[in-house]
Amino acid sequence: MERRNYQQGRPNRPIDYLKNSVNKVILIKVKRNRLFRGMLMGFDEHLNLYLEGTSQLFEYMDEDGAIKEEHETLGNIVVRGDNVIFVNLA
Amino acid sequence: MERRNYQQGRPNRPIDYLKNSVNKVILIKVKRNRLFRGMLMGFDEHLNLYLEGTSQLFEYMDEDGAIKEEHETLGNIVVRGDNVIFVNLA
Amino acid sequence: MERRNYQQGRPNRPIDYLKNSVNKVILIKVKRNRLFRGMLMGFDEHLNLYLEGTSQLFEYMDEDGAIKEEHETLGNIVVRGDNVIFVNLA
Amino acid sequence: MERRNYQQGRPNRPIDYLKNSVNKVILIKVKRNRLFRGMLMGFDEHLNLYLEGTSQLFEYMDEDGAIKEEHETLGNIVVRGDNVIFVNLA
Amino acid sequence: MERRNYQQGRPNRPIDYLKNSVNKVILIKVKRNRLFRGMLMGFDEHLNLYLEGTSQLFEYMDEDGAIKEEHETLGNIVVRGDNVIFVNLA
Amino acid sequence: MERRNYQQGRPNRPIDYLKNSVNKVILIKVKRNRLFRGMLMGFDEHLNLYLEGTSQLFEYMDEDGAIKEEHETLGNIVVRGDNVIFVNLA
Amino acid sequence: MERRNYQQGRPNRPIDYLKNSVNKVILIKVKRNRLFRGMLMGFDEHLNLYLEGTSQLFEYMDEDGAIKEEHETLGNIVVRGDNVIFVNLA
Structure with a gap:
């Protein structure tokens, strides 16, 4: 659309950084208080993601306001991208 | 748009991994605490999905905070993709 | 974009399976605990749907936690696709 | 994209059925428990809709769990399609 | 995509009717119980809208279940279309 | 798509009116009861917006139902457009 | 689509201003009361963002209505843009 010349060049896109995490274990924070850990x-x-050896951590607040966690072994999963809040790279 | 050369090649898309699960039983975690099990x-x-021989599991929290499940035989269903949180591959 | 050769061929799209249900009675599960039954x-x-001879079932939870249903005859309706959770084929 | 031959031909789109309801009174069920009746x-x-002679019905649940309605004469309105759950054709 | 011949011709789009309300006072019902009145x-x-001489009416339910209103003079505003439920034409 | 001749010509788009407010102080009403004031x-x-010299006002309802405000100096911010309800022009 | 001549020229896009903050520490306000601080x-x-050296601040309201914060060191993260409310530039 338009030609650009920046002093520091075109900044990398966030998705470019994900490539460096392929074959590494990452954390994925998902809406509704879910957390996945698996190999990207x-x-x-x-931001659809395919993970192997995935564990899910479900965080919830009990009636005393304390944050509780539940772990669950999931194996291989495809996470739909629109659920992702952020990905924590290795 | 741009040509790319990566050391490890272009990473596969998550949807490519779904192809290996066709004709296999998978689990689909859906928003609003629903879970489906069926043959993809x-x-x-x-991420619209067509499943045969599907059972639905509805999880809810009772007034004591315990997680309860309800099973229901559904048969053949089309799940609209925007409801999917993640797909657990066989 | 890219040429594909799969052992099992390209998997059908979920929407292709809907075609076999035209002129048949299906169930449509919709967000906000609604359920429609009608002829597709x-x-x-x-996933916009046009149904004839439609009945709506409204499920809600009463104050004892019991799931109650209400039926309503609707006739011919157009359901906007973004409300659909899943379609249960005949 | 691909050529199709179906025994029953290409199914009509839901929006095609709306055309038969132009100049007729329809019911529109909208998110957040609203209901409109007007001439399409x-x-x-x-699924943006323009209606003339419209009345709005607002349904809500009182503290006893009873469903109450409120009517309001609106006249001519444009409903933004993303609010529509379903349209009940005449 | 396909040629169409209708008895009543192609129905007007809802947005075509908005043009007749330019320079007139309209009501805009917005999600989260807001109501604007201004000159389109x-x-x-x-359905992004630019209004001049706008007043906002904020409706809320008090603890007795009564619907209360608050007025506020806003002047000239741009309403982002995705907030609109319906527009009430003059 | 189609040629148009209107008596009053093509109405301006809402975004055209924003141009007159560049370098002026505007108010931005955002979902979740936030309000920003800054120079556009x-x-x-x-409707992504870049503002300089921005203050944020956070409105909330206390347990008596009274609307409270909190101010916060933010400086230069980019607001993502999908959060905007309306922009109040200078 | 159309040629434009404005007295003050075409206004910069909000995203153009983000470029000046590359390699600087920014604050990102995210839906569901989250706040990130990291180097862009x-x-x-x-508005997908890649941040290094990120800390997360989780704000919540305790049962007395007081706003509490929790800090957490995250390192390198990709934030999905649709979660962003605003970015506070350095």
């Missing part, structure tokens, strides 16, 4: 094997521009 | 017969890039 | 006459790629 | 004068592919 | 000066296909 | 320096068609 | 290393037009 694939992703796309929607 | 078809899907598209929106 | 038309649909599109957004 | 125009629509588009987003 | 401009709009686009997303 | 840039915007785009999504 | 990359971004795209969706």
Whole structure:
């Protein structure tokens, strides 16, 4: 659309940084207080993610206001990108 | 848009991994605490899914905070992709 | 974008399976605890649906936690696809 | 994208059925428990609707769990399609 | 995509009816119980609206279940279309 | 798509009116009861906004139902357009 | 689509201002009461952000209505843009 010349060049896109984490264990924070830990094997521009050896951590608040966690072994999962809040790279 | 050369090649898209699960039983975690188990017969890039022999599991929290489940036999269903949180591959 | 050769061929899209249900009675589970039963006459790629002879079932939880239902005869309706959770094929 | 031959031909799109309801009174069920009744004068592919002689019915649940209604004469309105749950054709 | 011949011709789009309300006072019902009244000066296909001489009415329910209103003079505003439920034309 | 001849010409788009407010102080009402005041320096068609010298006002309802405000000096901010309810022009 | 001549020229897009903050520490206010502080290393037009040396601040309201904060060191993260309310530039 328009030509750009920046002193520091075009900044990398966030998705470019994900490539360095392929085959590494990452953390994915998801809406509705979910957290996944798994090895990143694939992703796309929607931030859909494919993870192997995944564990899920479900955080919830009990009636005393304390934050509780539940772990669950999931194996291989495809996370739909629109649920992702942030990805914590290795 | 731009040509790319990566050391490890272009990472696979998550949707590519779904293809290996066609004709296999998968678990689909859906928003609003629903869980489906069925045989994956078809899907598209929106993560719309077609499942055969599907059972639904509805999880809810009772007044004591305990997580309860309800099972229901559904048969053949089309799940609209925007409801999917993650797909657990076989 | 890219040429594909799969052992099992390209998997069908979920929407392809809907075509086999045209002129048949289906169940549509919709967000906000609604359920429709009607004869599928038309649909599109957004999962917009046109149904004839439709009944609506409204499920809600009363103050004892019991799930109650209400039926209502609607006739011919167009359901906007973004409300659909899943379609249960005949 | 692909050529199709179906026994029953291409199914009509839901929006095609709306055309038969132009100049007729329809019911529109909208998110957040609203209901409109009016004469359909125009629509588009987003299910944006233009209605004349419209009345709005606002349903709510009182503290005893009873469903109450409120009517209001609105006249001519444009409903933004993303609020629509379903349209009940005449 | 396809040629169409209708008895009554192509129905007008809802947005076409908005044009007749330019320079007139309209009511805009917005999500989260807001209501604006102002003179429509401009709009686009997303139902983004530009209004002059606008007043806002904020409706809320008090603890007795009564609907209360608050008025506020705003002047000239741009309403983002995705907040609109319906527009009440003059 | 179609040629148009209107008596009053094509109505301006809401975004055209934002241009007259560049370098002026505007108010931005945002979802979740936030309000920003700052000098508009840039915007785009999504209603993403760049503001300088911004103050944020956070409105909330206390347990007596009274509306309280909190001010906070923010400086230069980019507001993502999908959070905007309306922009109040100078 | 149309040629434009403005007295003050085309206003910069908000995203253009983000470029000046690359390699600087910024604050990101995210939906669901989250706040991140980190060094901006990359971004795209969706406001997806890549941050290094990130800390997360989780704000919540305790049962007395007081706003509490929790800090957490996260390191390098990709924030999905649709969660962003605003970015506070350095």
